[in-house]
Amino acid sequence: MQQKTALIVSAHAADFVWRAGGAVALYASRGWNVHILCLSFGERGESAKLWKDPTITLDAVKQVRRAEAEKAAAILGASVEFLDCGDYPLRVSDEILMGIADRYRSLRPEFVLTHSFRDPYNFDHPFANHLALEARVIAQAHGHRPDVPVIGAPPVFLFEPHQPEQCEWKPEMFLDISSVWEKKYEAFKTMDAQEHLWEYYTRVGLQRGAQAARNSGQKIKYAEAYQCVYPRVADAF
Template structure:
């Protein structure tokens, strides 16, 4: 999809087809509602490791699972107001070659994102997640290089935020941004409900949003009187450049 010069954009790099919903659905819906063009890249469908409920149905094949996961992810993206594309790189293990790296760098060039959301840099429970994070960051660097496809518009230096892993303490993940998603929580929960294959996570991520909402409310400025109920935590990788610290 082409993007107008004035329209802001965002890129979400998700290892599996449901990760973007649990961890960044609020951020996606919020920025889409603010006029951002949000583009999601799902590196895999999570067909092997994250589709247990589907496999237990019996008479299931990898292609059938992929088709179901694609359908769920597309429905969720539509609710959140985002575009989505699938690299179909496989999961458990997710592995990237140079071709996939360049393919993602080309997405950066096309989207010209104002910010990027992806996984934590560590996750001892799921090695696909840090690989996705590394791929997102390396593709960003390549997309910034003048010598990569000379003549194309390079990418600036979009901030990269790591969204919340399932067990943050074990992933050395510590939020330094709390995003108020109260206004779009209903949309996020509607998108969560698209993920029929992982129903056990619906209430877990509701509790995460409520917890972060309490923390966000404690941290807003003294003059702000917003009634925050739901939030998402993010960890920034790069320093913020500013002329104003308020």
């Protein structure tokens, strides 16, 4: 039986930890191949603690953030890849876009997780969303690399932005991550450059867990919330 795959498209090296680390750990624990694609290291805009050292260089910051993300991915049970496209601003060439489409073709994910459509506080995030969705469409096109089979229609879910109300994002699915919470929190602790977010995202996990319990009648302590991009298809409610 072929191993199932999930793809996470993360704008910066830490985004996948805060926003989708539970999903990564949960599906990895089920034997899935979970692959994280980091478009940048978050070296300029999301590494303020490191930039307090006046002697540090851009390359040194990248190395620190890469090491943090690799360690976090290992804890969660995933593979991770870095495209080093820069941040603040994040920009890509058509070559990079086609490369992301090629990841879809080679990985053939069952589902994709990425950022919200809007984020007035961080334009790298919606751009990562755009890249993930455009690459998906390209990977479905029969005329794109016709020597490689096209993909189907993997559902795409948008993980929670830092300030959801301002990003026009709303939770449409709760994922119970209670069984893997300790792994997610352990991954938090690798992100020393953003230690101030550990407690914040712990509160988010507890809040979404309470909402998941209320909406299901189940005992759920920690959860992640996701917004659906495409309609879900089923043969029953």
